[in-house]
Amino acid sequence: MSENTKRNIPLLPLRGLLVFPTMVLHLDVGREKSVQALEKSMMDNSEILLTSQIDLSVDEPDKKDLYQIGTLAKVKQMLKLPNGTIRVLVEGLERAEIITYLEEDEYFKVEMKLLFEDEKEHYSEELAIMRNVLGQFEQYVKISKKVSNETLQSVQDIAEPGRLADVIASHLPLKVAEKQNLLEIVNVRERLLHILDILNNEKEVLGLEQKIGQRVKKSMEKTQKEYYLREQMKAIQKELGDKEGKTGEVEELRTKIAEADMPENVEEKALKELGRYEKMPSTSAESSVIRNYIEWLVSLPWKEETTDRLDINHAQTILDEDHYGLDQVKERVLEYLAVQELTRSLKGPILCLAGPPGVGKTSLARSIARALERKFVRISLGGVRDEAEIRGHRRTYVGAMPGRIIQGMKKAGSANPVFLLDEIDKMASDFRGDPSSAMLEVLDPEQNNAFGDHFIEETYDLSKVMFVTTANNIGTIPDPLLDRMEIISIAGYTEIEKQGIAKEHLLPKQIKEHGLSKGKIQFKEDSILKLIRYYTREAGVRSLEREIATVCRKAAKMIVAGEKNRVIVTPNTLENMLGKPRFRYGKAEEEDQVGAATGLAYTTGGGNTLSIEVSLAKGKGELTLTGKLGDVMKESARAAFSYIRSKADELKIDPDFHEKLDIHIHVPEGATPKDGPSAGITMATALISALTGRKVKKEVGMTGEITLRGRVLPIGGLKEKAMSAHRAGLETILLPAENEKDIEDIPESVRKGLKFITVKHLDEVLKHALGEKDEDN
Template sequence: MGWFGKRGSSRPVEEPPSRDAVPVSAPAKPAPKPHDPLREQVESAGLPPEILDAARGECDRLESVDPASPEYAISLNFLEVILSLPWNNVTRDNLDINRAEQVLGARHHGLRKVKDRVLEFLAVKSLCARRNPRILLVDDELIARENLTIVFEADGFEVEAVGNGLEAVAAMEREPANIVVSDLKMEGMDGMELLQVLRKRWPDTKVIMITGYATVKTAVDAMRQGADQYLGKPVNLTKLRSLVAELWEQSLRAQHLRGFVLCFTGPPGMGKTSIGRAIAEALGRKFMRLSLAGLRDEAELRGHRRTYVGAMPGRIIQGIRKAGTRNPVIMLDEVDKAVQDFQGDATAVLLEMLDAEQNHAFVDHYLGLPFDLSNVLFICTANGVERLPAPLRDRLEVIEFPSYTPAEKRSIATQYLIPDLLRQHGLDDRLVSVPEETAGALIAGYTREAGLRGLRQQVASLCRKLAKLVLAEDLGAVTVDVPMLHELLGAPPFASTPAQTRPKVGLATSLVWTDNGGEIIFVEAARMQGSKQLILTGSLGEVLRESAQTALSYCRSHADLFGIDPDFYAVSDIHVHIPAGAVPKEGPSAGVAITIALLSLLTGRPVRQDVASTGELSLLGEVLSVGGVREKLMAARAAGITVVVLPKGCEGMVRSVEDEVLEGLDIRFVSTMEEAAGVALCDAATPDRSA
């Protein structure tokens, strides 16, 4: 059956009406009122059909409302919002991976894994965009196939045309098509039979059915069988091309917007926001940042209904309106700090916004009309994802920002931060120079953080003092050495905790993770005459207290293994203390170190002070894996530790750590407490051995 009318058919081919012909039964359209520029804007704005109908209805309502009434202003504002939204404006993506890599490298030093993940994300989009859409035309009339092939090839489709359903199935087996346009009546296998096969074997393929015997029944049957669209003959080419373009856009959305939304997580000052800005720059898209910190009301994002006085669209629609394009990069900053309390959860609206299955028809309360957010690239940032609701967390692909190493901080300070801040304070490298040694002293003594925010503040403080000094004393070129740094900024407020110099009984070193990165802590154990009391001090949290109780139970239950008097606890009190009592401490990472301190105390064997450990202890003596390994290893290097005891389960984490962090460390992987004690405890006869 041909798509433009069947030759020899009893059904006459419709002739196009003459230009002068006027239908008798159809009333003429009312001409638009003269001097009605608002309605003219609505008609010429190219709005989608559903939006255009709503705007026309609002124009009709506006004509019947007194201009002095409040409803007139509400309707007028509503129309202005509709007309100002970028319903059809899309920024073309620049998917040059090499350029994106250059942009990310120029904006950020380090963060290799984060950059690689972002480039992988862009590479997938690039490959999906390069693929030509494939369309399969199925009709038993050669002239119809040839004509439609010319039309769709001109539209950029890769076209294959076949004569019946059997040939169509064979073509799909060779290479599946994105869209199938099929006639209904054909020899061999008709369109309905072909539709059933397509829905069973290729469910994601879009199907348009066309027939010259268009009735309500055939249309209903075709849609029930799974057709996406249904057209009668003679075919309106403009409508057919529009339907194919719409189905291809839906297919694209299903292909490469089905993934997770990126969520950058890490300590403050790591560059999460600026990485998002660099992604927008690399893609050539507009960038918009929304801070969700302290957000209480979902209406802030979804908008207020027009029944309220002063109603307005939500921040998402406002941002898209300001960007002027419907595919910007929107960064939802501080997602974990949105308020969740008994009055409601402001993050609940994000479930619809970020879900690729729903956000193509996002409804703002003010508009009351669907707006397609599927082309928006959403990026979330958070200091930690633990506070996020589980349904929201499932929609996010979390990318962790690791702490900067001291070497990376020195490079960033000398190459970026210091030159930039000198310029901002009216100085340059001809007046002031800050050697790398001074930058290292500034980082080690005046900052304690995983990121760079505090470092930037200290460098800015140094620049202000240098500006005053240069201006007041009319100095020439100034080189800031370490003594001058201390003179300008005062005594360093922070000092790294060094490892102990000689083995001691009852003193073990543990590696822990904090918000500021890795640190070492000392675990002290003492025994005194008493009555079976375990005393825990040092602002220990509940988990850490349980680790100490587990360690003591392990020592008592394995007394024979280590040569400990089985009745040692009957007439003794055990005191475990972790110094820096004003600082709260929590977590399971010190379980192994507490046990080592207790074993040293009870056996009299000193603990090697060049050894530090981390790991959770089970009651049966198994050493369980913990997190934050990279930061802990950095802390061990900074403190002068040479041997690190890690759980066997952390071996994979260590393989992904940079060589710079591992340099000079002897890492011992253990599975049991007995193995850990064998590394950390000295022989009582030779307490000063170093191996």
């Protein structure tokens, strides 16, 4: 290597730029060190070494930030611009490598050596590659359109392979690092092959770009065409006086679908149906069906929820404000709130409030919604006989619409309301299907997250809904449906509770509704008690409210007529307003009687006392049962009759009584249907009393099923029966031993006034229920 290949020279770092040998280029120089290097170069022989920066972001590069191989260049021209920067024209001469850095303070000065191309041993091979490169570059120019034909012609005139490679490299859109790679390849053959690879890649990329561009252009053209046609349609409709026509309607529906926050599959279905609607003529019958369907989809609350107020004390206050008593239900709601606060993910419970009419089941559900600060929606299932009422009709039918569940959700406008299904025990089935079977999916927390309505077709999530159902008689609800609900029994109110309800809720409400004030009407404590005892006989408080309303109306009439300025309601004035007492309060029987026993019955209206009478007459042993009795009750009477025949000797009854006497068992209130096994021991006691002549104690009430061997089996509804016994003024209740656990459910005020005796056999019943033999009989 000759000595003149090495020399000391100023260095100019380039940022984001690389100069190949034979390349002429304008540069703008602004950095202090670079300006100093240029000035030094101009003072010497106008030569300078150009090296690219490795990292473009570095403002003041160090020697480690620069590539080792650069280009020796000649500064052709230098011009100072008004903004302080210097514009220079440089021409690349040869490749050069930095040996060492001599100075780095004011400007970079380096020792470098020139790198010459190898001897031309494989010249013919290089020529072949060179022609190939030229051909590829020509094709590249045609596709690219970034390189002019003049440039292509100037490149085709180059005879030197090395120079050709450098000129083509300078015209390709390569990154600095890739250009640096080419600069560092000193071997001409290798450089040409590398350029060939790059040209092939670039051609492929450009081909793909063209394809993508054409595709985008086509879709753009299609969109523009559609837009143009829509605008034309709008103009035509406007001329015809069709306002915005169907196009505006479709756009409005599309916006609604986007805003409805539907699940992905539902949104897909809605848009598909919208596409069908758009193409369909307005006069088509199906057009309105599709529009109706889309409007239902967008109006349903798919994800919109209200935030629960999980404050137990606040909920307790609201429930106590709205309802007196009903502690068990309130406790269950507060438990739900507590668990929800801890987990934030509990599925909505399905509660069934079962109890007689007028005890506040429906209003309690409303209070639950108020306490939780949820939306409230109520549907009545009384008399629903068609399965489509629950699941909806298929869209193929004229006038099809969703079922009541989906309608209720739309009305609520929230995915987590309190949903009241009123009178669930009053559903019936006929040839149109069984609605109670359709309710099985609705009221199952494991299934109702994908409830299928025939009209909506897509599944709807009901798992966040808090379902509350009400029923008077759970006996008529099918077992699979009953199994899905948590039954909370609400018994009738006690006398004390009714007084509390009257004072806190009914009186203020009726006084306000009748335009009165506390100054104009006053109810004495004992007059409310008289109203409850002598003018109503019910489990709830509806009749009581009606009687209070009657008193308020009478008082309003007196005040308006000028008879009185202020009405004070006392027990005496009550009779003048409402007439004579309608019910007898006190002992169920005035005195001990033979052949008449008091039983306790459970009805849909709560508990009630049942007087059972037996009369004997000479005859042929005929057993007559009257009082509109059901089959089960008749069977209980026959079972009691058979037991007495088998134990005639022990009971000191004539063994042939069934051949000599006709027996008539009657249950008063003959117009009221009665059924059930729980009057078994009462009928047996009345029969034995009539046959033995022993009196039945008037203060004793009894309930229990009897077997042929005289065993006493458990019954239901003890709480309601005990309350009716208390109301009727009985003092002792005989009940099956297995029902002893149910005594705890009876309100304390009722328990205090009654004596409970548990019995296992009819012998024990007779011991407590029968007195001495009536000597007059």
